[in-house]
Amino acid sequence: MKDLIGLSKEELQNEIAAIGEKPFRAKQLWQWIYFHGETDFTKMSNFSKPLREKLQQNYFISRPKIVTEQQSSDGTHKWLLEFSDGERIETVYIPEEDRGAVCISTQVGCAVGCKFCHTGSQKITRNLNACEIVAQFMVARDAYGEWPSPTNETRYLSNIVVMGMGEPLHNKAEVFKALKILSDGDGIAISKRRITLSTSGIVPHIEAVAQELGVKLAISLHAPTNEKRSAIMPINNKYSIEQVLEACQKYQAVMGMSRMITFEYLMLKDFNDTPEDARLLISLMKKYKLGAKFNLIPFNPWPGCDFQPSSNNKVHAFSKILEQAGYEAPIRVARGQDILAACGQLKSKVSS
Ligand code: SF4
Known part of the structure; x- marks a missing residue:
């Protein structure tokens, strides 16, 4: 028996051909799986009884097991x-007033080991495959009853952020495959403009985010100098800030300058939160001539971490300096802190 979730359109066509059916059946099956969210072959009403039986004998349409489900006082799920x-991972839905983003994971644990990140304290176990990545979004859709796929304007689960557990560009093939399925117009159909892939800066694959996917890019920057960044993000010893920003230039050369790159910047007390740090960031952006905006993230402490959040005053002063230089720099409102669902807090194992 084979799971149909996570197969590309071409792979699904091959499966349908292998059981002796015509290609148009693959398109219908795709729509049942990804437009209607159907998991039961017997309910696929435009299929003959023999076809439904054949599908049942050879395939299944999976969902991962939901071990626990928590809802924050602010609605984060x-x-x-x-x-x-x-193996276990966490997925989060962050609702806004009339829309919301599903934050999906791409690995069990993470090999990058950023010092401020709860996930990074859980060693990498394995990559998720495309099925396991796509299924996270489908679980969220099941929970909110968003089947069949609503139009872009009316959907509650409107955005995807690839910012959960794992470094997505360490699992490029499966992540790209999954995002192509999630954005396919015949199924779940999340617009590429509403998908953001966030990376710690895996330089060799950044341009491919534009070339092969065309989704939005976010870079976890978190420090304005190599010395500081290497102290909290070991990946910086492999790919320096300069190399990351050069790769961002290539991304923007494909996508256009209007497709802003978001630089994620965690505000850590007495580490990276001075006016001088803000001015160094501005110099970097000017030097590389990037269409950029910042996302200032108040640090969410987790059990056993060494960092403290910057004061509100410092965060606001930092934001003001960036904005006066012409860069958007909103301060992210922490969501789901009471259930450890906020940025950098995800972890699926108690100890590692
Ligand atoms: S911040 Fe992202 S890349 Fe860094 S350890 Fe956490 S999950 Fe991995």
Whole structure:
């Protein structure tokens, strides 16, 4: 028996051909799976009984097991999901007034090991496959009953942020495959303008985010100098700030300058939060001539971490300096802190 979730359109066509059916059946099946969210072959009403039986004998349409589900007082919703081998990850839905983003994970644990990140304290176990990445969004859609796929304007689960557990560009093939499925217009159809891939800066793959996917890019920058960045993000010893920004230039050369790159910047007390740090960031952006905006993130402490959040005054002063230089620099409102669902807090194992 084979799971149909996570197969590309071409792979689904091959499966349909292998059971002796015509290609148009693959398109219908795709719509049942990704437009209607159907998991039961017997309910696929435009299929003959023999075809439904054939599908049932050879395939299934999976969802991961929901181990726990938590809802924050601010509406943020977190699922701990378990896959067939027992590995677990977390997925979060962050609602806004009339829309919301599903934050999906791409690995069990993470090899990058950023010092401020709860996920990074959980060693990498394995990559998720496209099925496991796509299924996270489908679990969220199941929970909110958003089947069949609503139009862009009316959907509640409107955006995807690839910012959960893991470094997506360490799992490029499966992440790209999953995002192509999630953005396919015949199914779930999340617009590429509403998908953001966030990376710690895996330089060799950044241009491909534009070339092969065309989704929005966010870079976890978190420091204005290599010395400081290397102290909290070991990946910076491999790919320096300069190399990351050069790769961003290539992304923007493909996507156009109007497709702003978001630089995520965690505000850590007495580490990266001075006016001088803000001015160094501005110099970097001017030097590389990037269409950029900043996302200032108040630090969410987690059990055992060494960092403290910057004071509100410092964060606001930092934001003001960036804005006076012409860069948007909103301060992210922390969401789901009471259920450890905020940025950098996800973790699926108690100890590692
Ligand atoms: S911030 Fe992202 S890249 Fe860094 S350790 Fe956490 S999950 Fe990995």
